[in-house]
Amino acid sequence: MENANILIVDDDERFRLLIESHLKGMGFNTILTDNGVTALKILTKSKIDLIISDHVMPEMDGIGFLAQVKSKYSDIPFIMLTAYGDISNAVASIKMGAYDYITKPYNVDDLLATINRALDHSRLKITNKKLRCRASERFELDSFVHCSEVMKEIIARASQVAKYPDTTVAIYGETGVGKEVLARYIHNSSSRGDNLFVVVNCAAIPETLIESELFGYVKGAFTGADQDKTGRFAIADGGTLFIDEVGELPLSTQAKLLRVIETKSFEKLGSNRTEHTDCRIITATNKNLVTAVHDGKFREDLFHRINIFPIEIPPLRERTDDIPLLAEYFLNRFREHFGGKVEGFSKAAMDMMVQYHWPGNVRELRNCVEHAIITAGSQLIRPEHLAIKSDSKKASKKTGVYEYNLEFSIDNLSLDAIINEVLRITLERCNGNKNKAAKLLKINRKMFYRRG
DSSP, X not given: OTTOEEEEEOSOHHHHHHHHHHHHHTTOEEEXXXXXXXXXXXXXXXXOSEEEEXXXXXXXXXXXXXXHHHHHOTTSXXXXXXXXXXXXXXXXXXXXXXXXEEEESOOHHHHHHHHHHHHHHHHHHHHHHXXXXXXXXXXXXXXXXXXXXXXXXXXXXXXXXXXXXXXXXXXXXXXXXXXXXXXXXXXXXXXXXXXXXXXXXXXXXXXXXXXXXXXXXXXXXXXXXXXXXXXXXXXXXXSEEEEETGGGSOHHHHHHHHHHHHHSEEEOBTOOOEEEOOOEEEEEXXXXXXXXXXXXXXXXXXXXXXXXXXXXXXXXXXXXXXXXXXXXXXXXXXXXXXXXXXXXXXXXXXXXXXXXXXTXXXXXXXXHHHHHHHHHTTSOBOGGGSSSOXXXXXXXXXXXXXXXXXXXXXXXXXXXXXXXXXHHHHHHHTTXXXXXXXXXXXXXXXXXXXXX
16 A cells, blocks of 8 residues: 555654655655654644554653554554564553554564555455445435425435535424435535545433534543543544534534634634544534524524525425335335335325325334334235324325314213314314414304304
């Protein structure tokens, strides 16, 4: 692996220069330093492919330096230099994660062979990690199937912004519509696609911990910070940081997020040293941020900064054309995964799924299909196999019919009770909009007030 950047750490200047001369003759690039403390600083600024470090050094010995490297840069292969015959140090370094060790004085051919093995191992490790990532994402990425015109427009917009890898994207939509899936699609379709896609869910992290997750911290920054932690912004360097549920961010953290977006810089908690990150930021939320800004819960300047390229994904109930296609897709995927022989969906089952309002959206549909395959076995999937109830209280968009399922005990049955229940259900369907409900029932809206 020619042109690899190799960091040489040794307090013996003559030995450093000797290794450098051999490595340059082999086509490698070298960076030299005499101690682990300086080497750690170099790692924050330079791309290093391999480290060769002496064991005995002032300020920080090789074992201490190795521990720091493995806690922050675990993918960089580490070769320890040990004195001839000092097998205990060699074993200790291997146990701590060093790829291999070389004894002083070294054989040039052995040095080259060890370096090439370490670099090949690192390259395969990184490739396998990316392949595993791709494999785990494939189901979600492929499941973003669609045929509705509205989804075609959304995919077109996503493909358009993917070509601009520095543009911040804001994705809106209800829970389960596929906001993270669309964010991954944008990432993988961009020039950043070979780098990491890092996710942080603001709703799943306590307010007291969200800053440390985003920006990281240094040892001693607070009680319990017994070692340095790398934040998500640093991890996502070169790739994409997906900030899910951004509307849940505390106002104090919103100010820091705004600064990162504008300057690409931040400080770890407890540190005065400014660090830089080059990542695209994609945010997502199921909240109305305009309302949040009006209520003082979200910074207006941050809203305008993340809302450069907004994409709103409609709920599944507003794109029913996609339901049969998605259901068949999930059926085939799960059938392949489970090795089942389920025949497919009956017309009644498919009609039931199309008419259902899917409050959990695509995620709920996926879970419903998985449940149906398990319960149906090798049979045709019928309505009784679906983990949903007949949605009789919802309006059928195809027939334009409203159905009311009214049940009363004999003691409570009266015309007033029936009228009140119809008013209540209609108002609920209209999301509390009395004008809309009154227009639907062809009555005066004052009836809602007179009947409470």
